[in-house]
Amino acid sequence: MLIVMKHGASDDEIAVVVQAIEKMGCRAEPIPWDQLTAIGLMGNDGRVDPGRLGCLPGVLRVISVTPPYRRVSREWRPDGTVIDLRNGVRIGARELVVMAGPCAVESEEQILNTARRVRAAGATVLRGGAFKPRTSPYAFQGLGEEGLRLLSLARAETGLAVVTEVLDRESVDAVAEHADILQIGARNMQNYSLLKAAGRAGRPVLLKRGMGATVEELLLAAEYVLVEGESRVILCERGVRGFDSHARNLLDLAAIPSVKELSHLPIIVDPSHGTGSRSKVPAMARAAVAAGADGVMIEVHPRPAEAVSDGAQSLTPDQFETLVGELRAIARAIGRDLADPVVAAAIGA
Numbered sequence: 164m165l166i167v168m169k170h171g172a173s174d175d176e177i178a179v180v181v182q183a184i185e186k187m188g189c190r191a192e193p194i195p196w197d198q199l200t201a202i203g204l205m206g207n208d209g210r211v212d213p214g215r216l217g218c219l220p221g222v223l224r225v226i227s228v229t230p231p232y233r234r235v236s237r238e239w240r241p242d243g244t245v246i247d248l249r250n251g252v253r254i255g256a257r258e259l260v261v262m263a264g265p266c267a268v269e270s271e272e273q274i275l276n277t278a279r280r281v282r283a284a285g286a287t288v289l290r291g292g293a294f295k296p297r298t299s300p301y302a303f304q305g306l307g308e309e310g311l312r313l314l315s316l317a318r319a320e321t322g323l324a325v326v327t328e329v330l331d332r333e334s335v336d337a338v339a340e341h342a343d344i345l346q347i348g349a350r351n352m353q354n355y356s357l358l359k360a361a362g363r364a365g366r367p368v369l370l371k372r373g374m375g376a377t378v379e380e381l382l383l384a385a386e387y388v389l390v391e392g393e394s395r396v397i398l399c400e401r402g403v404r405g406f407d408s409h410a411r412n413l414l415d416l417a418a419i420p421s422v423k424e425l426s427h428l429p430i431i432v433d434p435s436h437g438t439g440s441r442s443k444v445p446a447m448a449r450a451a452v453a454a455g456a457d458g459v460m461i462e463v464h465p466r467p468a469e470a471v472s473d474g475a476q477s478l479t480p481d482q483f484e485t486l487v488g489e490l491r492a493i494a495r496a497i498g499r500d501l502a503d504p505v506v507a508a509a510i511g512a
């Protein structure tokens with residue numbers, strides 16, 4: 164951290180800043196420049212509040228040199244993190260991960276049918292909410308524990324790994340029992356007690372970006388999970404609130420290269436929630452792969468018109484199959500690939 168003093172700041176003002184830094188247990192190093200003095204602050208482990216120094220007399224501005232997240236940063240681990248799932252699927256490797264499934268688990272027939280179709284098309288992870296975070300308390304809230312049981316059934320039959328959302332601290336253990344990846348949704352990205360509990364559950368965590376969160380806030384939320392000892396975190400860009408209603412959200416594809424620069428964690432993209440309509444999902448999924456995402460998460464429903472939630476943004480299995488073919492071609496064009504469908508099918512054998 165660098166504390167830049169105003170032009171003409173007095174020796175007393177500089178001394179007050181130095182004392183404040185030392186009182187925080189850090190080292191201060193005044194650096195006289197042409198017209199002004201800057202004070203280097205060394206030994207900050209993240210506890211220093213820049214605002215406390217910024218309001219001292221004679222201080223012009225405080226510049227952070229290192230990011231506030233440490234374990235999540237690229238400097239912490241220069242090579243990208245690769246996450247190995249129980250069924251042999253790897254996330255963050257050269258092969259991209261395709262996660263697909265309905266918004267919500269609705270019935271045994273619906274989830275098994277979808278699981279079979281998405282696996283045959285090349286997906287290696289099945290998504291589906293058992294506990295649904297709905298904007299309205301009157302909307303379908305999910306099948307709960309029964310939904311978890313149906314997801315386990317689908318995994319047993321298909322070999323697909325399962326990602327499903329955990330809504331609160333109380334249900335972390337129940338969800339972890341059935342899920343290969345714990346999903347923390349956009350609405351809960353800054354639910355710090357949930358992040359901590361998820362970080363202790365012994366499962367990889369898929370952390371979705373909050374609808375009003377900056378990339379830095381997303382990375383700091385991930386830091387909470389890493390601090391608890393769980394380094395297998397997958398970030399997910401799912402769009403932020405924009406001012407234009409032409410799409411449900413504003414899908415921030417520039418977040419992909421930004422995250423890649425700042426962090427070693429894999430990042431995937433959810434173009435379903437990112438756009439909110441079926442017609443726009445394939446274009447944004449293709450763009451996400453071209454932009455360097457480590458995978459995509461796509462909502463697929465065997466009969467979207469009958470879906471209890473997010474039918475408008477769900478692809479049919481046939482549309483999904485076409486899209487996966489396109490994603491594979493784009494991945495190969497940029498030196499990557501999708502998991503081989505033969506391998507994906509073999510996982511379930």
Ligand code: PEP
Nearest residue numbers: 292348349350371401436
């Ligand atoms: C979901 O993936 O089912 C979901 C609710 O997404 P988000 O948290 O991004 O809104």
Ligand code: MN
Nearest residue numbers: 266462472473
């Ligand atoms: Mn949904």
